Amino acid sequence: MTLEEKLAQIVGYWVDQGGEVVAPMQGEMAVSGRYEEATEHGLGHLTRVYGTRPVDPVERAAWLWGEQRRLKTETRLGIPALVHEECLTGLAAWQAATFPTPLAWGAAFDPELVERMGGVIGASMRELGIHQGLAPVLDVIRDPRWGRVDECIAEDPYVVGTIGTAYVRGLQGAGVHATLKHFVGYSASRAGRNHAPVHAGPREIADTLLPPFEMAVFEGGVRSVMNSYAEIDGAPVAATPEYLTGILRDRWGFDGVVVSDYFSVAFLNNMHAVAADKGEAAELALAAGIDVELPTGDAFLAPLAERIRAGLTDEALVDRAVLRLLSEKEELGLLDETFENPPTEIDLDTPEHRTIARQLAEESLVLLTNDGVLPLTGTPAVERIALIGPNGDSAEALMGCYSFANHVLAHHPGTPIGFEIPTLLEALKGELPSSAVTYTEGSDVEGDDRSRIPAAVEAARDASVAVVVVGDRAGLFGRGTVGEGNDVESLDLPGVQRELVEAVVATGTPVVMVVLSGRPYALDWAVSGPTAPAAVLQAFFPGEEGAPAIAAVLSGAVAPSGHLPVSMPRSAGAQPYSYLHPILGGSSEITSADSTPVLPFGHGLGYTTFERSRLESDAHVAAGDSFTASVRVRNTGSRAGTDLVQLYARDLYASITRPVAQLLAYRRVTLEPGEEATVTFSVPTTRLAFSDSAYRRIVEPGEVELWVGGSCADKETTGGVTILGPVHEVGLGDRRIATSEVRLSQADAELSAAGSN
Known part of the structure; x- marks a missing residue:
């Protein structure tokens, strides 16, 4: 290979790059040059041929197949390009x-x-x-x-x-x-x-x-x-x-x-x-x-060759x-590859895609608080629902920063999204056809325009329930409130959205706040106190099936089962914070600053209740081996639900400070009312490994506290295991995962078998 041929193989070429900014400093960095000249010696990568602007996938595939054939037949080495996308x-x-x-x-x-x-x-x-x-x-x-x-x-x-x-x-x-x-x-x-x-x-x-x-x-x-x-x-x-x-x-x-x-x-x-x-x-x-x-050869081509x-x-x-x-x-x-027959029909949003999208959206919704107003079908009077808020009738608000709609189509106004994505207004009307659903925007996501809040208040007064949908609008580099380059100094809801919620709550109408966001916000005022809505549902950009999933959770057709994968912050000033903090990383009497999160990692409510009991584990385990821990989980409510069984640990004393809580294993378990299961985890002690004073990754002997509960902060049932020495030095790739097994109690298993006959 010539030097030019070698360099061509280790760079990309961005065929469609134009004025749309979808990467940092893109306009300043990209090299120019005709595509035919750039591929004279071959090409390593083709950059985002489908993902830079809206192109018909069948037409673009035909172009791509042709280009790959050209690279095979018209360059000396005949090597096709690798195609990458987000x-x-x-x-x-x-x-x-x-x-x-x-x-x-x-x-x-x-x-x-x-x-x-x-x-x-x-x-x-x-x-x-x-x-x-x-x-x-x-x-x-x-x-x-x-x-x-x-x-x-x-x-x-x-x-x-x-x-x-x-x-x-x-x-x-x-x-x-x-x-x-x-x-x-x-x-x-x-x-x-x-x-x-x-x-x-x-x-x-x-x-x-x-x-x-x-x-x-x-x-x-x-x-x-x-x-x-x-x-x-x-x-x-x-x-x-x-x-x-x-x-x-x-x-x-x-x-x-x-x-x-x-x-x-x-x-x-x-x-x-x-x-x-x-x-x-x-x-x-x-x-x-x-x-x-x-995405291009800014440095690896001419500058490196020289x-x-x-x-x-x-x-x-x-x-x-x-x-x-x-x-x-x-x-x-x-x-x-010969690239003879490009696809002539392509469905990029099949029923299977949508089924998975719907299930994942449903499982991801986190019910933060609920005084009994949810599910709405359990409330005596839901004849009139006032849907309020800037995200109540927005498809874009359901999608993240790296969705094509928010990443690229924002630069192509008027271009349809290209697939079905109902808004929450549309989904709620379909989910509750017997309820009269009205919509009032109330405010924008950003800005200080308060002129529409009075209309939202009046709509709430006339309703049986108000559903206020607030949060983010994803974008890039200053376009939107969250996403790449959209960092913030405050963790308050953007704009005047908090004022909107509080004004609606003040009407006395039961309020359900739905947060469509890409980050957790400081919602202490919404979790408890006089300004708190009756219920708060957190949705982290749930995608194309997100609105139907939210509507189904609100109605009660689907029980919420999501849990916080990140602590809900108290304030921007309490950051950075992680539940994996040592003793000195938490609140104490010797500082006036409180870093305790509003809601802890792992928190999530449902429409039923669960009792976790009888946490049992091996009494001893050798450092480097695995131990077994089991816990009983019972659905003590009146409807089916899914519990996230969370096993936490604390290494009580170690040569290096350790976190006050650490998730060792987790497992989703679905149970009918009254049904009980035993969840058994096999936990490698390497889950408790850390870097010692010499930066060797080790498992140390000592006492380990164990617990299972509804979050990292909930020690509902406790136990412990003693790790026996000598110190175990962890080998390569030895961060093994925990495995789990779910076994229904004998009586429940017999009932389930009888019900299936």
Whole structure:
């Protein structure tokens, strides 16, 4: 291969890039140049050929198949391009299904369902000739002020790891390579600011930020990783071999491809200022372990070629990257593909897509409070429902930042979304046809216009129940209230939405507040006190089937079963906060600042009640082995429901401070009224591993408190296990997951069998 042919294989080309800003500093960074000239020597990646503007998928597939044939027949090497797209909430393309945002995946606590979702997303992508998806995001939430919280799964690394790995399995099971992002530390930025410096110690990185990525590498077999934009303690990840080579490849044995986050190679020159020019930036990135520059070849083409010819950069760095990229293409079957017959009919939103989207949306809805007003079918008088609020009749409010509608179509006003997505107004009318539903906007999501609040108050006075729908509007870089680049200094609801809710509550009409958001807000005023609505339902951008799911929960046709994957913050000033804090990280009598969250991690109500009892575990376990813990769960209410069985632990004394609570295992369990089940967990002691004073990952002997309850703060039934020495040093990939088994009680099993005969 010539140098030009090598470099062509380790860059992307953004065919459709125009004025639509869908990446940071896109207008300043992108190279120009005719596509035919850029592909003269071949091409590594085609960047977002379906996902940059609204294109008909069949027509675009025909174009893509033609281009791939041209690359095979009209370039000297005959190597097709690898095609990548965003797929965080479904394939980010026109007419493709839009699923709940990852924060909703976390709220559902259902890895199996997320794996099914990944499978159907991957199948759609493969049908369109797409080979790589830029998802999932495995950043652990550290500060809800950060705009990209809706792209993340949870504040607990184990939940992020298990659910993110499930998505990897689903996507790759369909033949599409997943891409973990953003490796590593991106979400731990100072003050929750995007692209801000990260000051995380090696222990926080090892014990909190790295485990989800490690799990996806060892348990998921992921084939691609994307670097973080972050600089950690002054060292940009894109130029630091310690992370992209030392940890990822040398320690973990990852043998896939590392792609750059968009423009991050050039950023080494113009944002981090650790490289004097783009050629030097290219050398730093290659030496650190980045193999492919995306979305275009700003640094890896002309600047790098000039540097190599001048004898300043060793061409062996390029050879290493090229071999990795070619191996990936061979693994994906690209080298043997003939591209003869593009699809002539494509359905990117099949009934299967919608079934999964509906189930995941339903499971993700978190009932925060309820004084009995919900479900509405249980209320004597719901003849008149006043639907109020800026998100009550908005389809865009149901979708996250990386949905095609909010990511791309916002730049194409007048273009239809391309699939069915009812608003909550439409869904509520369909769900409760015997109720008269009226709609009043009340306010905008943003801004200080209060002129429509009086009309909302009058609508509430005339109603039996008022449903007030508030929250976010996802967007990018200042467009919207949450999403990439939309970081905030306050965790109050945007605009005058709180005033709207409080004015409606003051009418005396029972109020249900529905929060459609991409981050948890400080809702202490809505959880308790004189301004609190009768019920609060949290929805984290639930996707195309989100409105019917919300309507079904409000009506009672579906029982809520979601739980908070992130603590509900007290205030912006109490951030950053994590339930995984040591003793000194919580509230105490020696500080006047209270960091206690309004609602804890794992909180979620339903329409029935559960009793958890008789937590039993092995008395002793050797460090490095697994122990068994079982708990009885009984549905003590009058209707069926799903409980999230949460097993927590606290390492009482250790050589390094440990968190006051840590989720060890979880399992969703559905029970009929009066039904009881025993849930048994097999828990590796490596779930309690941490980095010692020498930064070895170890399991220490000692006493461990165990409990199960409705959240991390609820010790409903308790127990304990003693870990026996000697100290166990954890090996590679030994962050094993807990397994679980559900067994109905004998009487319940007999009743179930009798009922099925």
